[in-house]
Amino acid sequence: MSIEPTTLSKQIIDDYFRSMDVLKVVRATAYPRATETMDDIIEMVDGLVQRGMAYESNGSVYFSVRKAKEYGKLSGQTLDQMVAGARIDPGEDKRDPMDFAVWKAAKPGEISWTSPWGEGRPGWHIECSAMCLKHLGKTIDIHGGGTDLVFPHHENEILQSEAYNDAQFVRYWMHNGMLTIDEEKMSKSLKNFFLIDAVLAKYSPQVVRFFILNANYRHPLEYDSSSLDDSKKALETLQNSYDEMKAHAILADGRDDAGRLCEDVWCDFETKMDDDFNSRDAIAVMYDFAREANRLRNEGSLSMKGADRVVGVFDRFDSLFDVLVSESQLNLVKEGAAQALNEAEINRMLSQDHIPDGDVERLVGARQDARKRRDFATADNIRNSLAEKGVDIQDTQEGTVWKRK
RNA sequence: GCCGGGGUGACAGAGAGGCCAUGUGGCGGACUGCAGAUCCGCAGACAGGAGUUCAAAUCUCCUUCCCGGCUCCA
Structure with missing residues (x-):
């Protein structure tokens, strides 16, 4: 079973907004998308090539990390340490194993766009650089993101943007920690997530x-x-x-x-x-x-x-x-409101599926009256029955307050 | 192995040289017919080891454990 990438991304975006709305997360001014920024991406890739910071190879374009002046200034990584590490697999098209793609040649069947280097798609990182430039300018004040993106993603964004713009890319980085379960990052691949x-x-x-x-x-x-x-x-x-x-x-x-x-x-x-x-x-x-x-x-x-x-x-x-307001309102019935009701009337009110506010007030008043007479059986009956119908009451020095749960 | 971030009372989680975190829970008290809410008070902590300092949970060094990252994908 297959699904169109655009259809899938639309579903996910819709789900995301639905959840964020429920959580009362305020909407941002703009939600740019890589697919809507393709011209800018291609222009940036081209600019990097023109500047000699990137090179084409078999329809892909790679960023030359060795040409960057400040490699690793965000993450503290150095190229020589990286190369010494064990997990780097030099791609055949790369001049240096640490070079990363800014444009990837399309594989058969993959979604792709036309570019000066043939059919292809953006490399990871470049869309962020291009969207930042398009919407916010050469230098942005704050860039957010998860700590898991510090390296290589944010590091490479800096390299690309600063090489292209000749300007500081970000003034402040705000990296949020991961939500964990049993001390492990919640992630789809670990299947330790929930919705x-x-x-x-x-x-x-x-x-x-x-x-x-x-x-x-x-x-x-x-x-x-x-x-x-x-x-x-x-x-x-x-x-x-x-x-x-x-x-x-x-x-x-x-x-x-x-x-x-x-x-x-x-x-x-x-x-x-x-x-x-x-x-x-x-x-x-x-x-x-x-x-x-x-x-x-x-x-x-x-x-x-x-x-x-x-x-x-x-x-x-x-x-x-935005955490304080609860759906239910707190209501106060002052002590002086005590008013006797006969037992039949009390029982009639309490037997309703939904007890209207006015009846709740009267019942609370009746309970106050019962308490004054030290008829605690009636008082407790009213309190317990109201609780069953979803109305909580509490006695205070000022009177009795009630609210729906 | 390398680069980051951490190990704080029962639990959750701030603080980054001297003064109280805070919340939940626990214990005692006030209030109350009871319940709840609220208030007052108490107990309990800085992973381990060395050092710097008049003073270290906070700075330095070492040890140890945990988390994130280090091919591709986002």
């Missing part, structure tokens, strides 16, 4: 994002479900604080407007993020912030304005991390 869908079946996009943001992007991140569970619980701490502040579930309208706290936290947060995107430390700052805000709230010293300000900080944090 995002499988993860999302069990964890919300927010939890997955939070899990990833809990590690330094440069280091490998070990995937296992207990770590996701940890992330879930840890994230709830932040979400709880956010939800309660948002619901104005504060004990009293105190004096503290949290002005200083909110200024300091943002300053600390930015300092951490400015340090090579240290999201882990930035999150630690948010825990301290949430704890302090909760403490002010518990003491009754936080003002309504302060609660709003705290919410503002959480909002700002979330405009970057």
Whole structure:
């Protein structure tokens, strides 16, 4: 069974965007494709040949690594060490075993494009150089990619681009560590991978994002479900604080407007993020912030304005991390709302498949009434039954809060 | 073999000379009818060995283990 390369790549691209959208990954400005950059690629290959940095051989074009001034400046590799290594198999068409293809002659049946050197296709690396030049110019500020691409891919991109442009190619390299399973890189060939869908079946996009943001992007991140569970619980701490502040579930309208706290936290947060995107430390700052805000709230010293300000900080944090907002809203039923309902009415409401918000509020009020009468059997029955219908309730000093799971 | 990056408390994971990481879990306390949430407190760590320094998880050297890369393909 065969499938057209273009059909396959379209499927994969569609899947990719679908997953990224679910994970709330913001779209880039442009998504260039090698197949749409073919003219620029050929022009670059030709330019390299004209400059004597590359040569044609049997319909392929190879880059002359020996002519490069700064071979290995990214990876620390040197040509002589490489040649001494055991795994290099000199291709017959190459003048030097370390030379790499910038254009490959087509083999029969392969997808190909017409070029000055005959039918062929781009070598690996060259499309990145060409697309960078076309869309971003000779020098780009940041180039990302996995650590597994440092050598040879990024190294060769530098060689090609700098030879062609006579300009520094990249100012900052950001190499992300691999996602690992049992300490090994997740990869298709090792078959130790799983699909995002499988993860999302069990964890919300927010939890997955939070899990990833809990590690330094440069280091490998070990995937296992207990770590996701940890992330879930840890994230709830932040979400709880956010939800309660948002619901104005504060004990009293105190004096503290949290002005200083909110200024300091943002300053600390930015300092951490400015340090090579240290999201882990930035999150630690948010825990301290949430704890302090909760403490002010518990003491009754936080003002309504302060609660709003705290919410503002959480909002700002979330405009970057996008992990806080949960589908369900937290609702507060103040203590004074206690209202008696007769048993039949309670049972009728509880027996509904979906309990409307208004009925939930009344049931919570009825439970408060029952608790006052120390009729804990009724109170617990309401709580348990609501839980079965997906409504969680919690008693606080301010009243009872409830939300749908 | 060579080039990179690492080995941090039960677990996850920051930090890169002196000061507390943080989270989950554990233990104790406050609150509570109970549950949960929240707050307060406690325990517990820097792979091993030498060195530099008044001071090292952080710098140097050695040893050891792990991961990524080193033909083609992306």
